[in-house]
Amino acid sequence: MNEPHTDINIKDFILKSFKEAKPLSVEPCKTLYADEMVPSDKHNHCSKHPFARSQVFNVPIKKSELLVISGAEGTNNKNIIKITLNTKELGLEWEPGDTIGILPTNSDKDVEFLLNRLDALASADYEILSNAGPLTSGCSVRQILRDRLSLRSILKKQFLSALGDYCGDNEEKMFLKCLSSKEATSIYNELIINKRLTLLDILKICPSCKPPIEFLSKHLPSLLARPYSIANSPLVNSNEISIVFSLLNEKPGPGVTTSMLSKKSEENNPSVFMYLRESNTFRYTIEDYGKNQIFIAIGTGLAPFLGFLQHKEEIKKQSLSKTEAPGQSWLFVGATSEEAVIGRDQLLKWQSLNVLNKFVEAHSRCQTSVFKYVQDALMKYSHEIFEFLMTSDATLYLCADGGGEITKSIEGALADIIKNGMHLQEVNEAMQVLKEFKTNGKYKLDLWL
Numbered sequence: 001m002n003e004p005h006t007d008i009n010i011k012d013f014i015l016k017s018f019k020e021a022k023p024l025s026v027e028p029c030k031t032l033y034a035d036e037m038v039p040s041d042k043h044n045h046c047s048k049h050p051f052a053r054s055q056v057f058n059v060p061i062k063k064s065e066l067l068v069i070s071g072a073e074g075t076n077n078k079n080i081i082k083i084t085l086n087t088k089e090l091g092l093e094w095e096p097g098d099t100i101g102i103l104p105t106n107s108d109k110d111v112e113f114l115l116n117r118l119d120a121l122a123s124a125d126y127e128i129l130s131n132a133g134p135l136t137s138g139c140s141v142r143q144i145l146r147d148r149l150s151l152r153s154i155l156k157k158q159f160l161s162a163l164g165d166y167c168g169d170n171e172e173k174m175f176l177k178c179l180s181s182k183e184a185t186s187i188y189n190e191l192i193i194n195k196r197l198t199l200l201d202i203l204k205i206c207p208s209c210k211p212p213i214e215f216l217s218k219h220l221p222s223l224l225a226r227p228y229s230i231a232n233s234p235l236v237n238s239n240e241i242s243i244v245f246s247l248l249n250e251k252p253g254p255g256v257t258t259s260m261l262s263k264k265s266e267e268n269n270p271s272v273f274m275y276l277r278e279s280n281t282f283r284y285t286i287e288d289y290g291k292n293q294i295f296i297a298i299g300t301g302l303a304p305f306l307g308f309l310q311h312k313e314e315i316k317k318q319s320l321s322k323t324e325a326p327g328q329s330w331l332f333v334g335a336t337s338e339e340a341v342i343g344r345d346q347l348l349k350w351q352s353l354n355v356l357n358k359f360v361e362a363h364s365r366c367q368t369s370v371f372k373y374v375q376d377a378l379m380k381y382s383h384e385i386f387e388f389l390m391t392s393d394a395t396l397y398l399c400a401d402g403g404g405e406i407t408k409s410i411e412g413a414l415a416d417i418i419k420n421g422m423h424l425q426e427v428n429e430a431m432q433v434l435k436e437f438k439t440n441g442k443y444k445l446d447l448w449l
């Protein structure tokens, strides 16, 4: 995790005059505890998780592999890790393109810090009987802090204002009240949005601040499951699910789930709570075997396509499709370097076996790469891509980031390809065609927010 910014001098951020935001309230209540300790490995997962189509299982991690080491030549500051889950006992049915939800937990370090600050160490493991808000029945304070609350989410002004009321020190109180005011919006943007100070950082900056568990439980957002794409085919082994993820080793620091997953590799007999998510149309099934596809992937966005191609190879090997001739599969990948293209050796092997019929890479941090970004490669093959895409059963798949610039840049290139191929006057018309492709299932996206 990124280090807290405890070096800031709060006096520098208190304005002479400001009007604090109306603080969030919490009903006065007293938490009652049972005499029973709750087992610490019990992960409370009664609530319905987003897009769940199975129950939550505690699944053993069979293998954890470091595929790319952060900082290796030509890579950015990210490790890429593959985890294989043993799902043998669960009887799950899934296809490549499906996703699983992983239930994160906050780190022991963060939880211990909060328990200490809340003076809750002595009662941390006892079952709460009542009165600590809707989230809490049947578990302990430790479990609430570990499994249920998002401790690193962006703090709202009203929350900061309320935190001020829990400070013994007047200067710390003024700092938080000021941070919540309209007048200090630029300070809020600097500290909370840009520097990403979290609740934990704020508590370190304000040592006298002791919010009660009832307040945190009521007003912090829930810690939600994170989706991961399945990167293997059930035809090879239906008792295993693999996922691939990247762990950010530079600011703003690794995320909660990716940190948790990477630490698991150091444990004996590690396991993780997961569930199968509902399927959508971003998948490769036996029906797709005779059809053509163009796959476009950025970084770990290659993960689902590894499952697609493994599935295609296996359908061929086991003669599972009524269609004798397989369709053509083209893959365009953007990564920082050759080393960062996950499963590259396997991709080359699939190319030699004609499972993969075109494989073009762009390496953004390698001086000698032919293409910097994947859209440069797409533009180079513009004519071929257009002809291929226009075959009646060809489908275009894109797996990239949802919120940022990458998808926009790639769709810009795709629109140019369509504009040139269809001899359209305006890019907007080509964007409209891409939109229609999305509607009729010719263009499928898996975007990671």
Ligand SMILES: Cc1cc2nc3c(=O)[nH]c(=O)nc-3n(C[C@H](O)[C@H](O)[C@H](O)COP(=O)(O)OP(=O)(O)OC[C@H]3O[C@@H](n4cnc5c(N)ncnc54)[C@H](O)[C@@H]3O)c2cc1C
Pocket: 078, 099, 104, 152, 226, 227, 228, 229, 230, 243, 244, 245, 246, 247, 248, 252, 253, 254, 255, 256, 257, 258, 259, 300, 303, 446, 447, 448, 449
């Ligand atoms: C349908 C779907 C499928 C997905 N499949 C995968 C997958 O197969 N593999 C995969 O790695 N992710 C996948 N994701 C993203 C994944 O769900 C998480 O969002 C991601 O792993 C970060 O989770 P976290 O809890 O570690 O980070 P959080 O604690 O949620 O923190 C997220 C914040 O930290 C930063 N951050 C954290 N990690 C990274 C990173 N590696 N690169 C850039 N910024 C980062 C970002 O700024 C982000 O705002 C998928 C998302 C969706 C919606």
Ligand SMILES: NC(=O)c1ccc[n+]([C@@H]2O[C@H](COP(=O)([O-])OP(=O)(O)OC[C@H]3O[C@@H](n4cnc5c(N)ncnc54)[C@H](OP(=O)(O)O)[C@@H]3O)[C@@H](O)[C@H]2O)c1
Pocket: 076, 078, 246, 255, 298, 299, 300, 301, 334, 335, 336, 337, 340, 363, 364, 365, 373, 374, 375, 400, 401, 404, 405, 406, 407, 409, 410, 448, 449
């Ligand atoms: N929200 C999250 O929690 C989360 C989690 C995982 C990934 N992601 C996002 O998902 C994407 C892939 O992440 P990753 O870790 O798998 O890969 P990665 O190692 O970060 O690689 C991303 C690749 O895309 C390139 N790129 C940057 N801007 C681009 C653009 N405008 N058009 C095309 N390519 C561009 C990068 O080039 P440079 O060398 O120029 O950087 C790099 O080669 C990233 O955008 C990442 O931020 C988000």
